[in-house]
Amino acid sequence: MKRIALLGATGSIGRQALEVIEGHPGLELVAAASGSRPIDGLAPLTQVGGDLVELLERAEPDVVLNAVVGFAGLPATLWALEHGVDLALANKESLVAAGELALAAQRRGGGLLLPVDSEHSAAFQCLEGRARETVDSLVLTASGGPFRGRTRDELHDVTPEDALAHPTWNMGPKITVDSATLANKGLELIEAHFLFGLPYERIEVAVHPTSVVHALLRFRDGAVLAHLGYPDMRVPISFALTYPERAATPIPALDLASGLTLEFHAPDADTFPLLAFARDAGERGGTYPCAYNAANEVAVAAFLDGRLPFLGISEVVEETLAAVDGAHARDLDGLVEADAAARALAERSLLPA
Ligand SMILES: NC(=O)c1ccc[n+]([C@@H]2O[C@H](COP(=O)([O-])OP(=O)(O)OC[C@H]3O[C@@H](n4cnc5c(N)ncnc54)[C@H](OP(=O)(O)O)[C@@H]3O)[C@@H](O)[C@H]2O)c1
Structure with a gap:
């Protein structure tokens, strides 16, 4: 029996994880956490808000599924990696922000780091058992979001409601907006760099509108x-x-008889600059990825609140990245400081000039 701690149990990933756990007799939910919504009775140990690390220490899980949204998931990610507890990671923001610190914690802890992001899960499976020197490059696919095919001029007046209408995935609001701006693919690019040890120039993004191909590995x-x-x-x-059992799921087999068109395009870098900003932040290293994530979180929240236009999201991130020092963080406290500094700069760039 695998003892699972589910963080972010009320979210889109959290709810689907509950279904998976209920459907598998070998999985036992020992702890669950949410940010604010009630979850009484969901698991033997539950917690709403508060310190996720305290909950994990009490729960002693075999696997932590981190499905919290945003930087708030970072302490739990580091705790699992440091303690050698297997980590099923949906909370990509924590790996983007912590990068090398997270990998160092995993080396010390010795547990598994299993990606839950569909593209990274796909890449992980294509890479399994293959020598790294045989890999030429990784291609992450992107649906392109609800605004695929539009020009910048056509995006001035789009509303949160428009951005939340994702064509292929039904997800929480933050990641849905990130998919509309391509910041999600930017975060995933950095996530892939750390997960698979590939340099940025060997990770590509291709727009693939139907989201049927999740990743490709060129050898x-x-x-x-x-x-x-x-x-x-x-x-x-x-x-x-x-993992590694690959249990059955109720998902139907891919139906090829009804016709399947696999279409790929290059992303539109002019309309969706957040992808290039992520690549640049990743290549610069240090706490630039942490700042990218922090500024994006602030900007997305402001957009969802009606305080920032859609095109303002990339402007806030660009201005923040230009203003931070990007210095390396030595530990979690250093990352928390870098995150706070970037958030303060991003908040400032929300104010009218
Ligand atoms: N949804 C997807 O299909 C998908 C796909 C790939 C990756 N991901 C990643 O998975 C993560 C979750 O995404 P989502 O779409 O499931 O988001 P979501 O629907 O907004 O859910 C977020 C969850 O995090 C909880 N939470 C927020 N702050 C917290 C805190 N401080 N402590 C404990 N729990 C907290 C929320 O609790 P409350 O409900 O109480 O606020 C909620 O349960 C994100 O990092 C996202 O990028 C999601």
Whole structure:
């Protein structure tokens, strides 16, 4: 029996994880946490808000599924990695912000780091058991979000409601807006760099509107391995929670007889600059990725509150990245400081000039 601690139990990933856990007799939910919504009775140990690390210490799980949204998930990610507790990671923001510190904690702890993001779960599966020197490059796919095909001029007046209407995935509001700006793919680019140890120039993004191909791996002999499946997060959640068993799920088999068109395009870098800003922040290293994430969180919250236009999100991130020093953080406290400094700068750039 695997003892699971589920952080972010009320969210989109959290609810789907509950379904996966209920459907598998080998998985036992020992603890659950949310940020503010009540979850009494969901698990033997529950917590609303507060210190997630305290909950994990009491719960002694075998696997932590971190499905908290945003930087708030960072202490739990570091705790699991440091303590050698397997981490099923949906909370990409924590790996983006902590990067090398997280990997160092994993090396000390020795537990597994299993990606839940569908693209990274796909890449993990294509890479499994293959020597790293045989890998040429990784391609992450992006649906392109609800504004795919539009120009910048056509995005001046889009509302939160427009941005929240994602064509292929049904997700929480923050990641849905991130998909509309392509910041989500920017975060995923940095996440992939840390997860798979690939340099940024060997990670590509391709727009693939139907979200059926989740990632592709190009190998040095010219072969390309791709991972396909319907866009349903229960698949990567189940893969991570039941690893290495690959338990059955109720997801239907991919139907090829009804026709399947696989279409790929280059992303539109002019309309969606947040992807290039992420690549740049990743390449600069230090706490630039942490600042990218912090500024984006502030800007997305302001957009959802009606305090910032859609195109203002990338402007806030750009201004913040230009103003931070990006110095390396030595520990969690250093990251918390870098995050707070970037948030303060981002808040300032929200104010009218
Ligand atoms: N949704 C997807 O399909 C998808 C796919 C890939 C990756 N991800 C990643 O998975 C993470 C969660 O995404 P989501 O779409 O599930 O978000 P969501 O629907 O907004 O859910 C977020 C969850 O985090 C909880 N939370 C927020 N702050 C917290 C805190 N300080 N302590 C404890 N819990 C806290 C929320 O609790 P309350 O409900 O009480 O606020 C909620 O349970 C994100 O990092 C996202 O990028 C999501």
